[in-house]
Amino acid sequence: MCMYNATRPIAPKTKNVTLGKEKVVKEHRFFRKNLINKASSHPTAKLMALIVTSSPFPTMEIDYKKGVKYLVENSKKMKMVPSQFVLPIPEDERPSLAIEGSTPVIDLSGLNGTDEQRLSTIHAISSACAHWGFFMVSNHGIRTSIMDEMLKVVEEFFNLPLEEKMRYCSENVMDPVIYGTSFNTTGKHALHWRDFFRHYGGLVPQSYHFWPDNPPTYKQVAKEYLKEVWQLKIKIFRAISEGLGLDPDFIERSLGDEGTQMIASNYYPTCPEPNKTLGLAPHSDQSGLTILMDNGVPGLQIKHNQTWYSVPHVPGTFVVNLGDYLEILSNGKYKSVEHRAVVNAEAARVSIAVGHGPEMDTIVQPASPLIKEKSESKYRSIVYKDYVRAQQSTTKRGKYLVDNSKNMKMVPLEFVLPISEGERPSMAIDGSIPIIDMSGLNGPDEQRLSTIHAISSACAHWGFFRVTNHGIKSSIMDEMLKVIEEFFNLPLEEKMRYYSENVMDPVRYGTSLNTTRKHNLHWRDFLRHYGGLVPQSYHLWTDNPPTYKHIAKEYLKEVWQFATKIFGAISEGLGLDPNYIESSLGDEGTQIIAANYYPACPEPNKTLGLAPHSDHGGLTILMDNGIHGLQIKHNHIWYSVPSIPGTFIVNLGDYLEVLSNGKYKSVEHRAVVNAEAARISIAVGHGPEMNAIVQPASPLIKEKSKSKYRPIVYKDYIRGQQSTIKRGKSALHEIMNNMCKVLS
Structure with missing residues (x-):
């Protein structure tokens, strides 16, 4: 330049x-x-x-x-x-x-x-x-x-x-x-x-x-x-x-x-x-x-x-x-x-x-x-x-x-975030995650391998990346955001039909997490339910707004196909068969959608939409309504990730960190709020079947002693993560060390 x-x-x-x-x-x-x-x-x-x-x-x-x-x-x-x-x-x-x-x-x-x-x-x-x-x-x-x-x-x-x-x-x-x-x-x-x-x-x-x-x-x-x-x-x-x-x-x-x-x-x-x-x-x-x-x-x-x-x-x-x-x-x-x-x-x-x-x-x-x-x-x-x-x-x-035009007696000052205040949302550094053009996966061999390398690099160094040319129709993205906003604007009694505190319920509406424990609440309402190519809980999905079921089904189908494409690239980046991760998920795996509503907040520095955490699934695919709010922790520093229309943010969950035996990372992230406008985000997580065993991929470990993680049933892992009051990635460390079922 x-x-x-x-x-x-x-x-x-x-x-x-x-x-x-x-x-x-x-x-x-x-x-x-x-x-x-x-x-x-x-x-x-x-x-x-x-x-x-x-x-x-x-x-x-x-x-x-x-x-x-x-x-x-x-x-x-x-x-x-x-x-x-x-x-x-x-x-x-x-x-x-x-x-x-x-x-x-x-x-x-x-x-x-x-x-x-x-x-x-x-x-x-x-x-x-x-x-x-x-x-x-x-x-x-x-x-x-x-x-x-x-x-x-x-x-x-x-x-x-x-x-x-x-x-x-x-x-x-x-x-x-x-x-x-x-x-x-x-x-x-x-x-x-x-x-x-x-x-x-x-x-x-x-x-x-x-x-x-x-x-x-x-x-x-x-x-x-x-x-x-x-x-x-x-x-x-x-x-x-x-x-x-x-x-x-x-x-x-x-x-x-x-x-x-x-x-x-x-x-x-x-x-x-x-x-x-x-x-x-x-x-x-x-x-x-x-x-x-x-x-x-x-x-x-x-x-x-x-x-x-x-x-x-x-x-x-x-x-x-x-x-x-x-x-x-x-x-x-x-x-x-x-x-x-x-x-x-x-x-x-x-x-x-x-x-x-x-x-x-x-x-x-x-x-x-x-x-x-x-x-x-x-x-x-x-x-x-x-x-x-x-x-x-x-x-x-x-x-x-x-x-060399400087006065060499003085060293230029470096901006250092004070640790005591560095956790405040307003102190996060404005930054961005790797951006990957997914059309490369459909290109010639050299272009395809270059794209796989880019995904592998992002998984290893960031745990997050943004994707363009992903193949999901912009019309269905817009319709999904619109119908989610309509849901959150429904009368309270309508939304309360789906209220639940059981993290395993197929459809849940609520606010914060772990509401049965004494702790600070999050500045967030959410709607969450299972998806899948043939969603077994489809009849339980909300029928208001009237178009919700049809739009959500179409959207989740396209996201599912996209997740399959990314899983294949990640598998190859690990030196595994392209279908390895997909096969590890079980017959269909688990798809969960979490739609979040973060209202405007009078004192954004005093609360959070979601506290720091890592996702429990394998892969999360996220879009929002254009209002910034995602922050990720990279090299111990919080970065604010902006919204870019037409793209998705993809992040790895704990399941892939364990499967890769620590080569790839699930990264702490949080949702912050603002005083000007409500933010809507739609996160779709993809993980294994509930009874799947979460453990490192066998081709990546030659001896049992080289495995950095003990096995655990995925269903038990989710219960443990959702019930712990500890934040960040402490849930992963606590569960893997103290709560997992070691199989012999």
């Missing part, structure tokens, strides 16, 4: 030549004279001519100036990455080893809501800036039509004949319009697997006449798109300013009269050896804010807590990340984060990143209201133009420049 040409991991031999007060880097002469003479008439193109002498195709002349797209399309039999593209990637930093994850997802419509909604959204943005440096935004106000048109016209540009694109070839990072491939092409270094097109924007783009007139619609589409993105960045900058305790217009004013807007369109061709090269090496952006969209092919990875995470594509959203300028302006409170672009062997990726920063002559320094004394400033001042030049010419990777 870097706005200019990326930097190189291997330093070229250079010679500094002093011109007045400036130093420029003299080109290292490593091109052969006969190649320069054969090159295009473009003076800059002459500097880009190169033969890959160590290529697996020794007779093939490769003109570096032609770009990676041209190379791939004209090397159909390519099975290896040419040596010039092989990057020195450490074994543990290979792209395929990144954990499937996601950044916080923030609904920007809250900025236009009530004061409380607005402040909550600003807090979410501030939290994301401090802890992640990245976040996704939904309900951003940019038309989907202009997003689609922009992606289309950029793809058309990259598909133009080479000579048409070469009109914009340049190596000067300050040129208003640049087409090129890789970065810092004057040095000896490994190349990046990317072509790019970059130019300035702005509300009144001064370089408009330089923009390409082919494709014919490019100028008009790009101008409209950049105008809408400009308005979005103003909205975000204002929220970030307020999150820092500054005047809403502070950041905008710091940029100068208009600031700088720059668009970088990137084309990452398919690659025969994705683990040996990168589309973009690790870097942080130099600007203030970057707003990115892509064509649906994943490729963005970010470094969070020293671990690489793959960020999935979520249709209709933008990825927003902070650049070095905002890290410096915030005096280190907010972070610009290292990220990289990885490539794949299946599909070309197109991304469009729009960066927003200060005017070129602006002084980059911490905001004066944030420092009381000069000694408190963690960064030295620098002219933005000089910073950009330095960042684009350095051979160092990552955040080398911003880290």
Whole structure:
């Protein structure tokens, strides 16, 4: 997502030549004279001519100036990455080893809501800036039509004949319009697997006449798109300013009269050896804010807590990340984060990143209201133009420049949640779980195995993941939410027909859990009953609302089929037969639906919709009405999981933790409430038959001593979990150690 040409991991031999007060880097002469003479008439193109002498195709002349797209399309039999593209990637930093994850997802419509909604959204943005440096935004106000048109016209540009694109070839990072491939092409270094097109924007783009007139619609589409993105960045900058305790217009004013807007369109061709090269090496952006969209092919990875995470594509959203300028302006409170672009062997990726920063002559320094004394400033001042030049010419990777502009006597402050208050719902960090595109399970073998790996990684590291392209009709999802809301709006006497405290009853309406014990209640009403492909308790389901039975039966049937698909992928991820988990559940297994109603609450920090717990089943599939409320505990920290329309949240229960012998995890989660709106969630759990024995899968343990869990009858486990007053995962530990029936 870097706005200019990326930097190189291997330093070229250079010679500094002093011109007045400036130093420029003299080109290292490593091109052969006969190649320069054969090159295009473009003076800059002459500097880009190169033969890959160590290529697996020794007779093939490769003109570096032609770009990676041209190379791939004209090397159909390519099975290896040419040596010039092989990057020195450490074994543990290979792209395929990144954990499937996601950044916080923030609904920007809250900025236009009530004061409380607005402040909550600003807090979410501030939290994301401090802890992640990245976040996704939904309900951003940019038309989907202009997003689609922009992606289309950029793809058309990259598909133009080479000579048409070469009109914009340049190596000067300050040129208003640049087409090129890789970065810092004057040095000896490994190349990046990317072509790019970059130019300035702005509300009144001064370089408009330089923009390409082919494709014919490019100028008009790009101008409209950049105008809408400009308005979005103003909205975000204002929220970030307020999150820092500054005047809403502070950041905008710091940029100068208009600031700088720059668009970088990137084309990452398919690659025969994705683990040996990168589309973009690790870097942080130099600007203030970057707003990115892509064509649906994943490729963005970010470094969070020293671990690489793959960020999935979520249709209709933008990825927003902070650049070095905002890290410096915030005096280190907010972070610009290292990220990289990885490539794949299946599909070309197109991304469009729009960066927003200060005017070129602006002084980059911490905001004066944030420092009381000069000694408190963690960064030295620098002219933005000089910073950009330095960042684009350095051979160092990552955040080398911003880290070395600091006062090294002071360490940037890290935000630490106080344990005593960290359990409060409002203290949870805004974040997200891995997002997995389930259509991959129906793709070619490589795509299918990649999807299974993503699910396995999510099960092992998170215990939760979100799914897109799941195959469940959006119409039945909407109907199910509607009929559940109608049920909870029924007169009390109607709902009380199904009231019960017996956790094994086939149909139950109630509030809280364990109502026979003395303890605090939960801010929740619920309706719960069994499902299944042939639901035996169907005649006991509520007949009011009149459409409930029909809709619920159809919904649970589709969810059942979907659960079967996930169980198969999880089985394969464990190295088991695809049908192993399904077979372990018994003839049909158990399907339970729990519909929850969390009313608005006057003091949300004093109660919970559901206390921390892990699910007892194998797999839970959840959707809600768009009101946030789910929080999960990941690495001992609570994360708020946002609602994304059209997706489901999937989480593992205790049964799968036991079956996997601890390889996969059931994770503590809770439901929190809010003061603005009622939340409805529908969770469908899938587990074994009631008389099934819960124990590790025999193929996963070679000796009895290697089993981490003792067997227990599933029915007894549920009774124990539902009757214990202990919360979190203590129920699992208590039951497995003290209450289980050891079978011999």
